Amino acid sequence: xxxxxxxxxxxxxxxxxxxxxxxxxxxxxxxxxxEKKKLIAVALPFSDLAYACGAISVFPVRMQIFEINKYLLxxxxxxxxxxxxxxxxxxxxxxxxxxxxxxxxxxxxxDDVIDTINKKYNQMYDLGVESGIxxxxxxxxxxxxxxxxxxxxxxxxxxxxxxxxxxxxxxxxSLKTIKNPAKNIWIDVPPRNxxxxxxxxxxxxSKAINELEDITGITCTDNRLREHFTLRxxxxxxxxxxxxxxxxxxxYPSNPATFAEILALLTISFHDYNSNVKRYAENMSxxxxxxxxxxxxxxxxxxxxxxxILITPIFGGWEPxxxxxxxxxxxxxxxxxxxxxxxxxxxxxxxxxxxxxxYARFIMNISSNKMxxxxxxxxxxxxxxxxxLNVDGLIFFQLFGCHSISNCYKLLRDKxxxxxxxxxxxxxxxxxxxxxxxxxxxxxxxxxxK
Amino acid sequence: MTVELLSNxxxxxxxxxxxxxxxIAHMAHDNIPEELIxxxxxxxxxxxxxGNDELMNSSHDYxxxxxCSFAQSCIGLFSEKPNNFDFLELIDYFMVSNHCVSDxxxxxxxTKYFSIPxxxxxxxxxxSENALEYYKLELHDLKQQLEKIKGSEIKEENLxxxxxxxxxxxxxxxxxxxxxxxxxxxxxxxQKAMLYGPDFLPELDTIIQNSQPQRSNNLKExxxxxxxxxxNDYLIDLIEESGGNIVFxxxxxxxxxxxxxxxxxxxxxxxxxxxxxxxxxxxxxGGDHMVPEYLxxxxxxxxxxxxxxxxxxxKPLGVINHIIKFCDHISINSxxxxxxxxxxxxxxxxxxRDYSRANRGQLSTRIEAFIEMM
Ligand code: SF4
Ligand code: SF4
Numbered sequence: 169x170x171x172x173x174x175x176x177x178x179x180x181x182x183x184x185x186x187x188x189x190x191x192x193x194x195x196x197x198x199x200x201x202x203e204k205k206k207l208i209a210v211a212l213p214f215s216d217l218a219y220a221c222g223a224i225s226v227f228p229v230r231m232q233i234f235e236i237n238k239y240l241l242x243x244x245x246x247x248x249x250x251x252x253x254x255x256x257x258x259x260x261x262x263x264x265x266x267x268x269x270x271x272x273x274x275x276x277x278x279d280d281v282i283d284t285i286n287k288k289y290n291q292m293y294d295l296g297v298e299s300g301i302x303x304x305x306x307x308x309x310x311x312x313x314x315x316x317x318x319x320x321x322x323x324x325x326x327x328x329x330x331x332x333x334x335x336x337x338x339x340x341x342s343l344k345t346i347k348n349p350a351k352n353i354w355i356d357v358p359p360r361n362x363x364x365x366x367x368x369x370x371x372x373x374s375k376a377i378n379e380l381e382d383i384t385g386i387t388c389t390d391n392r393l394r395e396h397f398t399l400r401x402x403x404x405x406x407x408x409x410x411x412x413x414x415x416x417x418x419x420y421p422s423n424p425a426t427f428a429e430i431l432a433l434l435t436i437s438f439h440d441y442n443s444n445v446k447r448y449a450e451n452m453s454x455x456x457x458x459x460x461x462x463x464x465x466x467x468x469x470x471x472x473x474x475x476x477i478l479i480t481p482i483f484g485g486w487e488p489x490x491x492x493x494x495x496x497x498x499x500x501x502x503x504x505x506x507x508x509x510x511x512x513x514x515x516x517x518x519x520x521x522x523x524x525x526x527y528a529r530f531i532m533n534i535s536s537n538k539m540x541x542x543x544x545x546x547x548x549x550x551x552x553x554x555x556x557l558n559v560d561g562l563i564f565f566q567l568f569g570c571h572s573i574s575n576c577y578k579l580l581r582d583k584x585x586x587x588x589x590x591x592x593x594x595x596x597x598x599x600x601x602x603x604x605x606x607x608x609x610x611x612x613x614x615x616x617x618k
Numbered sequence: 619m620t621v622e623l624l625s626n627x628x629x630x631x632x633x634x635x636x637x638x639x640x641x642i643a644h645m646a647h648d649n650i651p652e653e654l655i656x657x658x659x660x661x662x663x664x665x666x667x668x669g670n671d672e673l674m675n676s677s678h679d680y681x682x683x684x685x686c687s688f689a690q691s692c693i694g695l696f697s698e699k700p701n702n703f704d705f706l707e708l709i710d711y712f713m714v715s716n717h718c719v720s721d722x723x724x725x726x727x728x729t730k731y732f733s734i735p736x737x738x739x740x741x742x743x744x745x746s747e748n749a750l751e752y753y754k755l756e757l758h759d760l761k762q763q764l765e766k767i768k769g770s771e772i773k774e775e776n777l778x779x780x781x782x783x784x785x786x787x788x789x790x791x792x793x794x795x796x797x798x799x800x801x802x803x804x805x806x807x808x809q810k811a812m813l814y815g816p817d818f819l820p821e822l823d824t825i826i827q828n829s830q831p832q833r834s835n836n837l838k839e840x841x842x843x844x845x846x847x848x849x850n851d852y853l854i855d856l857i858e859e860s861g862g863n864i865v866f867x868x869x870x871x872x873x874x875x876x877x878x879x880x881x882x883x884x885x886x887x888x889x890x891x892x893x894x895x896x897x898x899x900x901x902x903x904g905g906d907h908m909v910p911e912y913l914x915x916x917x918x919x920x921x922x923x924x925x926x927x928x929x930x931x932x933k934p935l936g937v938i939n940h941i942i943k944f945c946d947h948i949s950i951n952s953x954x955x956x957x958x959x960x961x962x963x964x965x966x967x968x969x970x971r972d973y974s975r976a977n978r979g980q981l982s983t984r985i986e987a988f989i990e991m992m
Contacts, residue, residue: 300953330743334718335946341909359740363755
């Protein structure tokens with residue numbers, strides 16, 4: 169049974185995001201066929217240009233049909249008539265009446281959401297391997313390839329950003345081997361910020377924008393870009409508030425497992441802003457308000473005695489039971505990959521700026537200063553965030569087959585040791601495969617804080 | 619042969635150092651403009667040494683075992699310091715480059731944990747016009763890094779000179795490539811040549827002059843593609859013992875290296891020498907670093923080689939795609955390459971392996987079965 173579902177009742181925005189994540193298939197179908205919108209596939213949070221060009225970004229797993237818990241489905245239908253606000257009231261009211269079956273149902277909903285997503289990820293992983301990706305590659309690449317095999321034909325194009333990870337770049341190339349491949353729009357990000365690299369990247373973006381415009385038939389004006397960036401800046405601001413203000417505080421608006429669960433869902437949904445930036449921005453704003461409101465009312469959990477553990481990286485795959493296990497062991501978990509890699513930084517939208525160049529500056533900062541073109545820079549990003557969040561420990565997911573990020577652990581451990589931040593590395597291959605081992609390792613790790 | 623090769627190499631490098639030259643090592647495959655290093659008066663050292671269990675194991679203090687076995691072994695060479703590898707002590711700088719991310723990680727570890735000063739040279743992943751612009755920036759940056767070490771400017775005429783030297787050297791290797799000699803002999807020449815660079819030219823001349831055709835009628839003829847066979851690797855022996863003969867090395871140690879030449883018209887066009895390097899980079903479409911056309915280019919190239927060979931000799935060729943375990947570049951497309959070649963009725967074996975001794979038997983069986991099937 170979920171340890172956190174009780175809290176979710178009052179986080180309607182979280183229910184909404186979870187619902188939007190799961191009903192992507194019908195939502196995207198409607199957008200594509202009825203509203204004639206163009207779908208652009210993205211993985212990693214590189215969706216901004218597509219939105220600015222009038223397309224809809226989609227993280228490919230969302231084109232899947234998920235088995236949605238019937239109650240969540242009912243809530244979704246109810247919400248389309250009465251709005252989500254009323255759902256909170258109804259659930260809260262029912263909960264107050266302490267109907268056991270109602271509480272159980274709510275638990276089931278949230279459990280189901282998480283399980284459903286994870287099961288789908290694992291299915292896509294299997295499909296990726298069946299379709300030719302060698303098992304030696306990381307979980308993320310195998311499952312992403314599976315996602316494209318399953319549904320990639322529904323998008324007009326894939327937006328391919330090269331990054332420092334060679335497996336990633338080669339995986340992007342391999343998308344062409346899928347039957348009925350979509351067009352590939354490449355953005356070659358210069359590996360280092362030297363000379364006029366920024367100009368080169370700006371020019372690469374201009375070219376990608378031209379290709380996107382050809383697809384959507386919409387001209388991507390500076391104003392469109394600024395409008396989109398303004399919205400995504402708001403999203404990032406809210407996201408930062410959740411991580412830094414709330415996550416780093418000692419009173420959480422929920423039990424810490426719920427809080428970690430929200431951070432995990434944000435990590436997944438941030439790839440494509442659930443295919444609707446405005447809606448996502450509104451949900452993020454309500455989420456922050458809901459959290460603040462609870463804190464103001466003293467609803468939540470005092471957790472100053474619970475060691476704060478940063479779990480990272482998770483975006484390429486991790487064991488999602490980790491935060492529950494840590495909670496049971498008396499700790500609290502934080503997930504903050506996108507902050508760590510610089511994806512939550514502001515993009516300058518001032519009128520006298522060139523928005524394409526500002527976006528190039530933003531991406532260049534990620535690639536050169538955060539992800540870095542070597543592990544020294546990358547490990548500094550981990551260290552800086554760990555210090556900024558004042559964490560008590562760091563758990564590093566070392567993905568089988570990841571030759572890029574996972575390879576930095578030795579260097580990171582050395583740096584963390586110098587700062588006296590305990591850390592441990594957990595190996596990961598597939599969701600659910602190693603839960604017992606994770607439990608044992610985390611048990612040993614959390615002993616350190618007793 | 620290897621012991622002698624490595625020990626002679628030690629003396630060669632020592633001499634170079636005595637002349638005041640710096641030794642600059644890298645594992646960046648076919649992407650490093652060696653001519654620029656040469657023009658600075660320095661010696662490029664290609665890290666082209668195969669591994670073994672000990673070398674791989676000793677790298678696990680730094681990297682997880684799911685890292686390419688070649689990169690693991692490169693680190694192992696510095697931590698284990700095996701006999702005959704004393705020349706690694708002579709390295710003055712190590713180049714961190716992004717041929718692949720294992721190159722970045724291993725090179726970075728070597729510079730950091732074994733205290734070797736670092737140089738940087740990164741390249742884009744595509745061959746677009748802007749990627750070429752970026753390449754210019756990196757060339758310029760490398761030039762500055764080298765000039766800082768040298769303490770003076772690298773003159774264009776010196777670079778032109780170096781480009782010519784390397785061009786002649788690579789042309790000679792192309793001649794070796796056309797000799798009718800056994801694959802192992804050819805490979806050893808290539809490996810030695812890539813250690814010594816153009817200084818090996820006189821020896822190459824002698825080899826070519828004295829070469830006698832080696833008949834290999836009862837051996838099945840093969841192309842090696844994918845990962846290189848590095849110095850001291852038993853794989854080439856296994857292939858020959860199993861009844862195969864590599865007639866074409868479509869790898870970094872092989873065609874990817876020496877096919878990067880300029881014809882005389884271009885060489886004498888009085889182009890700025892940096893443009894020549896740029897021109898070469900643009901034409902390296904077969905390099906495994908590149909996206910998004912690598913797979914298509916590879917299929918086209920292999921098909922062409924096979925057709926030409928059949929025209930010339932009337933014989934078919936099979937393909938061994940050598941995949942060093944956890945190699946991002948070669949591994950990910952291996953199933954697709956196989957599918958595409960099989961569609962064209964070209965026999966192909968995806969041969970994945972690490973450097974452990976325990977693998978030998980299994981590799982032999984797979985190669986034998988493939989050759990039998992051919
Ligand atoms: S960095 Fe690691 S987890 Fe991410 S795509 Fe590359 S190999 Fe996979
Ligand atoms: S063998 Fe492959 S993974 Fe290893 S260094 Fe070479 S290209 Fe990189």
